[in-house]
Amino acid sequence: MQEQGKRLLLAVGLALGVLLIWTTFFQSKEEPPKPKAEAGSGTAGQAQPAAVAGVVPIGRPAGAPAEAPAPPAEPPITLAFDRFVATFSSACGGLTSWQLTDKRYERDATKGELLPTRAQMTQIDGSGKRVPVPDADLAKLPGCGAFDVNFVSGSTYFVPEHAVWKGEKVSPTEVRYRYANDQLEIIKDFTIAPSTYVVSMAVTVNPHVPEGTVAQQQLAVSVYSYQDPEELKNGSSRIAARAWSSSTLRDDTIITTEVTGVIEAPRFEPVRGATRIGWTGFDHPYLLVAYAPKQSDGVTKQTWTGVKGRPKGFMETDLLFPAAMFKQGAAPLIKTVVAYLGPKNYDDLQHADVAAEFATGFDKVVDLGWFAFIGRPLLWLLQKFWEFARNWGVSIILLTILVKLLTLYWTTKSMRSMKQMAALAPQMKALQAKYGDDKQRQQAETMALYKQYGVNPVAGCLPILLQMPVWIALYRMLANAGELYQQPFIPGWIDDLTATDPYYVLPAILFITMFLQARLQPATADSAQQKFLQYGMPIMFGVMAFFFPSGLTLYMFTNNVLSALHSIYMNKFDRKSLTIAAQLKKNQEAVAAAAAKAAGPGQAAQSAKKAGGPVAKRVIDAKATEVVPDADDRAGDGEDSDDAPTSSGDSPGTGPARNRPRRKKRRR
Numbered sequence: 321m322q323e324q325g326k327r328l329l330l331a332v333g334l335a336l337g338v339l340l341i342w343t344t345f346f347q348s349k350e351e352p353p354k355p356k357a358e359a360g361s362g363t364a365g366q367a368q369p370a371a372v373a374g375v376v377p378i379g380r381p382a383g384a385p386a387e388a389p390a391p392p393a394e395p396p397i398t399l400a401f402d403r404f405v406a407t408f409s410s411a412c413g414g415l416t417s418w419q420l421t422d423k424r425y426e427r428d429a430t431k432g433e434l435l436p437t438r439a440q441m442t443q444i445d446g447s448g449k450r451v452p453v454p455d456a457d458l459a460k461l462p463g464c465g466a467f468d469v470n471f472v473s474g475s476t477y478f479v480p481e482h483a484v485w486k487g488e489k490v491s492p493t494e495v496r497y498r499y500a501n502d503q504l505e506i507i508k509d510f511t512i513a514p515s516t517y518v519v520s521m522a523v524t525v526n527p528h529v530p531e532g533t534v535a536q537q538q539l540a541v542s543v544y545s546y547q548d549p550e551e552l553k554n555g556s557s558r559i560a561a562r563a564w565s566s567s568t569l570r571d572d573t574i575i576t577t578e579v580t581g582v583i584e585a586p587r588f589e590p591v592r593g594a595t596r597i598g599w600t601g602f603d604h605p606y607l608l609v610a611y612a613p614k615q616s617d618g619v620t621k622q623t624w625t626g627v628k629g630r631p632k633g634f635m636e637t638d639l640l641f642p643a644a645m646f647k648q649g650a651a652p653l654i655k656t657v658v659a660y661l662g663p664k665n666y667d668d669l670q671h672a673d674v675a676a677e678f679a680t681g682f683d684k685v686v687d688l689g690w691f692a693f694i695g696r697p698l699l700w701l702l703q704k705f706w707e708f709a710r711n712w713g714v715s716i717i718l719l720t721i722l723v724k725l726l727t728l729y730w731t732t733k734s735m736r737s738m739k740q741m742a743a744l745a746p747q748m749k750a751l752q753a754k755y756g757d758d759k760q761r762q763q764a765e766t767m768a769l770y771k772q773y774g775v776n777p778v779a780g781c782l783p784i785l786l787q788m789p790v791w792i793a794l795y796r797m798l799a800n801a802g803e804l805y806q807q808p809f810i811p812g813w814i815d816d817l818t819a820t821d822p823y824y825v826l827p828a829i830l831f832i833t834m835f836l837q838a839r840l841q842p843a844t845a846d847s848a849q850q851k852f853l854q855y856g857m858p859i860m861f862g863v864m865a866f867f868f869p870s871g872l873t874l875y876m877f878t879n880n881v882l883s884a885l886h887s888i889y890m891n892k893f894d895r896k897s898l899t900i901a902a903q904l905k906k907n908q909e910a911v912a913a914a915a916a917k918a919a920g921p922g923q924a925a926q927s928a929k930k931a932g933g934p935v936a937k938r939v940i941d942a943k944a945t946e947v948v949p950d951a952d953d954r955a956g957d958g959e960d961s962d963d964a965p966t967s968s969g970d971s972p973g974t975g976p977a978r979n980r981p982r983r984k985k986r987r988r
Contacts, residue, residue, distance in 0.1 A: 375586050375624045377473040378540045378638055379481065397487050397495050401514035404432075404662070411463025413485030413497030413508050415519070418466075418609075418661045424806035427815065429551070429562060434609050434661045435465030436546035441631040444550075453631045460629040461544075462636075466611070466659065467521050468542040469506060472640060476535035477503040477527055503528055504537075513675035517662025520676060526652035538643040541657050543611055545602040545635045547579040566623040566635060567603030567610070569681045571596055576603055577623070579633050586624035597621050598681035599660075600637050606664050606805035606818060611639065612680040614656040618642035664802030666699055686800050694793035698723070699801060706803075712817055713809025716798070716871055720878040723790060728886070735890050739900040740775045750914070798872045809874065817871030826870055830877040831862030837884040 394410040407417035418434045425432030430440070438461070441453045462468055470479045485497040485508075495510040507524040527535045547564040554561050566577045566587055577587055589597055600621045601610035613619050623637040644653050658676040662668060669683040688695035701722065705715035724731075747769055755762040770776070798804070804817040814821060821827055835858045865873050890897045 375588075375622055376638070376640060378542060379470045379473070379478055394484070394487055397489050399489075399493065399495070399512060401512070403514065404517065406512060406519065408487060408495050408497070408510065409464055410485045410487050410497065412468045412483075413487065413499060413506075414464035414467035414469070414521075416464050420662065424808075427806050430607075434607065436461075436544050436634065437465075440546055441634070442548065443631055450550075457629045457631065460627075461634070462542070464544075466543045466609075466661075467508065467510075467657070468544075469508065469523055470540055470542070472538040472540050472643075475537045475643070477537065479506065516660075516668050516671045516675045518658060518660055518672050518675040520656060520658040522654060522656045524652050524654050527646045529646050529648045529650070531648045533648075535646040536643055537646060537653065539641040539653065539655060541611070541613075541639045541641075541655075543601060543609075543637050543639075543659075545609065545637075546631065547633050547635065549579050549583065549633050552578060552580065562605060564602045564604050564609075564635075566637065567685075568600040568621055568623075569598035569610075569684060571598070572681075572684070574603075574684060574687075579625075579635065582623055582625050582635055583632065586622060588623075589621040591618055591620055597639070598684075600639065601659070602635070602637070603685065606802045607662070608664050608669075608682065608685055609659070609661050610680075610682055610685070611637075611657050611659045612676065612678075612682065613639055613641070614658060614676070614678055615641070663805060664800070666696070666801070666803075667703070686802070687796070688800065689792065689796040691789045691793035691796070694789055695797040698794055699797050699803075702797075702801070703803065711809065712804050712807040712871070713814065713874055716817075716874050717878050719794075720875050721882065723794065724879060724882045724886075727790060731883075731886065732890070732894075735887070736894075736896055736900070737776065739890075739897050740773070743900050744769065744773065744775060746910070794875065795872065798875055799869065801871075804869075804871050809870065814870045814874075817874070818869045820867065821870045821873065824866060826873050826877060827862070827865040827868070830865045830873055830880060831858070833877065833880045833884060834858035834862050837880050837887065 396410075396416065397408040399406045399408075402421070404421055405417070405419045406415060407419075408414065409416040415435060417437070420432035420434065422432070433440075438453070438458045441458070442450045443453050445451050471477065479499060480501075483499055485499045487495060487497045490496050490509075493512045493514065497508045497510075499506045504525065504527045506526075509522045509524075510519060511522075512519045521541075523539070523541070525537060525539060527537055529535045545564050545566075551563050552561045554563075563579065565579065566582050568575050568587075568589055570589055575587075575589075581587075589595075589600075596616050597613065597619050598616070599610040599612035600623070601608070603610075618641070620640045621637065622640070623635060625633065625635045627634075627636075639657065641655055646653075658672075658678075658680060660669065660672050660680070660682045664686055666683070666686050669686060672682045673680055688699075698719065702712075702715050702719050705718040706712055709715050709718065748766065751762055751765050751769070755765065806816050806818070808815045809817055813823065814826070838858045861876070865876060868876070
């Protein structure tokens, strides 16, 4: 039974370690199906290169005559809010800039700009140096970074390549852009929800179809992003590179592909049965730019790069709506796309559905794991602590203290149970020595010993099992909280709680305190398993801490210090633990005396010295190595009688009531 308890405790520690290692160093990525190659396709008036031959072309079909140069564009329309500034352009009637205003983003490579800008784009020249992309290539880029509208090749009408849209500011949160010619009219109505980083576009398409003819229009909404592939080298197995990836919510599964994968081959999401595209866009470890079609039936998606003249790493994602047929006088086509452009703050992602007025699925990008029902309240508490402390590092410390207090009862029970096991260790060794290789008899005697003293070896493991969901939920919450991105704890030392400690001070002291705290735990047996729990686990997690985000390391360090203080209290001041410790000492003396009797008088002093007790003055019954406490020992812990053994035995290390005579104390 003792071996089962140790094995269960070891299994719990290993399971927690394996789970943390798996979520730390491995990230499953599902590759979507790649499109089949199609010859003779083109996009935006350009012939498709071979690298993207399978992409469905957008805009004018290849070979169509170019339009006359466009008239000068109108001045941009800028809407400024507390959390971001949105800029619209008449070059495509869409967004050209979405700038986050929080000062912490100034330390980010994007500087808070979530849409691709020409200033971000560089390339490697022939000598291996990084240089800006030539202006001639930049001129070939789309005029906007989001909400570019055109039609799939094969449609009847298209938006010209250099079309200029007419824009107007309808209200402080609304902008309208309109394009019209002899063939069609398109209106884009933008509405911004500034408190949730949400902007929605309702596009109205009204073709001018001559009488007796039919027009076929397949709407495409294009969005763009840029990520230098070389930046992926700045990541590690634990800290993801602060890089943009292509990401799509297909049904309830998020599919993410790094820019190198998109360069290798386009990503394509076809319509298959009930398959639904919840949203698509670009994902960052702590930021999200995602676009969700409100009318998602029949919508397909493609992400690609490699167009000649565009910088390497410039990605385009197209939402392709089902084709619609128009006759003269037919009702216009109206589609709505809602975008979230902001940090992966759990509350903001949740509120995005309210602003969009439908389930977008944006919140699924924050994966709190199996124990999300615990992680969400913990995140809420972390935010409340921040409102009080105004420092996310201090908030993590306060949250750790609260969680420690909430689990203190089970932790105390666990430590007392482990001390009871430690008190029985001398008897266990005696049984092992007595029965040797007779494991069956040894097991039976062990169970009888546990029953005699009312000790349950599994009781020390059950509290850990109960606390594991809390630990895992905390780990997942801290590892995914966008609220901590670029947030400092101590400026000049830890400037970003989602990055590793740049000086490795916190991991170093965590490693030391984990080792010291393990030494404070009661040892139930001198075995390889026990040594692994006391040495192997601290070393494993201590080393891993050098690669953890500093926010998670801060939580682990705080929890470790609190555990050490709790262990010191249990060892020095807890009355039940002190009683158990006293019995442990008596058991050691009794075992030493029994060993001395069996070995002979000549070795009595040496055996007692090895056991850590005095030389035995009286003969101990070899069959029962325990020592019967006196009346003072029995009454020493009266108020804690709920944990005391029943009539079959007293506290660990004492035996049942015996019919031996008691000697009266002499009066002096």
